Amino acid sequence: MSLLGAIEAGGTKFVCAVGTGPDDLRSVTRIPTTTPEETLPQALNFFRQQIKSEGALDAIGIGAFGPVDVRADSPTFGWFLNTPKPGWQQIDFAGLLRRELTVPIGFDTDVNAAALGEHQWGNAQGLETFIYLTVGTGIGGGGLVGGRPIRGLLHPEMGHILIPHNLSVDPFVGSCPFHQDCLEGLASGFAMEKRWGQRADSLPADHPAWALEADYLATGLVNFILMLSPERIIMGGGVMAQKQLFSLMRSQVREKLNNYLDVPKIISEIEDYIVPPKLGDKAGILGALALAQQALEAEA
Ligand code: ZN
DSSP: OEEEEEEEEESSSSEEEEEEEEEEEEEEEEEEOOOHHHHHHHHHHHHHHHHHHHHHOOOEEEEEESSOOOTSTTTTTTESSSSSSTTTTTTTTHHHHHHHHOOOOEEHHHHHHHHHHHHSSSSSTTTHHHEEEEESEEEEEEEETTTEEEOSSSSOOGGBBBBBOOTTTTOOOOOBTBBBBBBHHSSHHHHHHHHHHGGGGOOOOTTHHHHHHHHHHHHHHHHHHHHHHHSSSSEEOOOOOOOTHHHHHHHHHHHHTTTSOOOOHTTTTTTTTTTOOGGGHHHHHHHHHHHHHHHHHHOO
């Protein structure tokens, strides 16, 4: 059994762990994401201590907030790029760990990692084409198309698609520093807090915020469904902890598609089509472990 390291590098916290698989995840540790000068040495120290107590690591997998460079042949592979998070632009994240710990590094976006975790052990097992969307402080999407992660110019940024915004219904201008009222700017947890003046998780289940939220998310989903034809959509993140959102969204998706896609998954089995992650809030860190496994296999 290979001992692997995993990092779920989120915008608010880094979750670090070591383990051999989903049933053996050890020493799960949370480090606040402050500055690279503060956070990265703490992550390094965590792994140095683990190596001392548990033995050598065979590889480390990282799922990171973006945008990041995921192109394996790029000179800046594993770097944070033009991220809106202050201080984190142009930081060689994967290279630092590789140099300091001399292990193979698997690297992808946080949402692609979570998607991979769900593919390996969760609700996307056996699926070739699916998406994983996280709705938290920000909105991100990843997944597989034809069994492969979506790569190209960079990686998908599904949270920043532009959607209709009716200012007479919702006068909130949006919160994205780049596009203002993109999907993330209208429907992230951050946007909800700005619009309603209180944290999303403090809004009661019957608050009108949720119908509006479901409408925006369903608009995003309809676009992804029409563009990528996913066999299933998995939705995680803090905002999705509001379970009433799932039924609101499912009926909105059906309504917006208006019987155009005449398939059972939309017409009669939508409860099984738009689902929460089976791995819950462990999808990201387990996905990072799966990335480590891939890096080890690529090395061998
Ligand atoms: Zn945006």
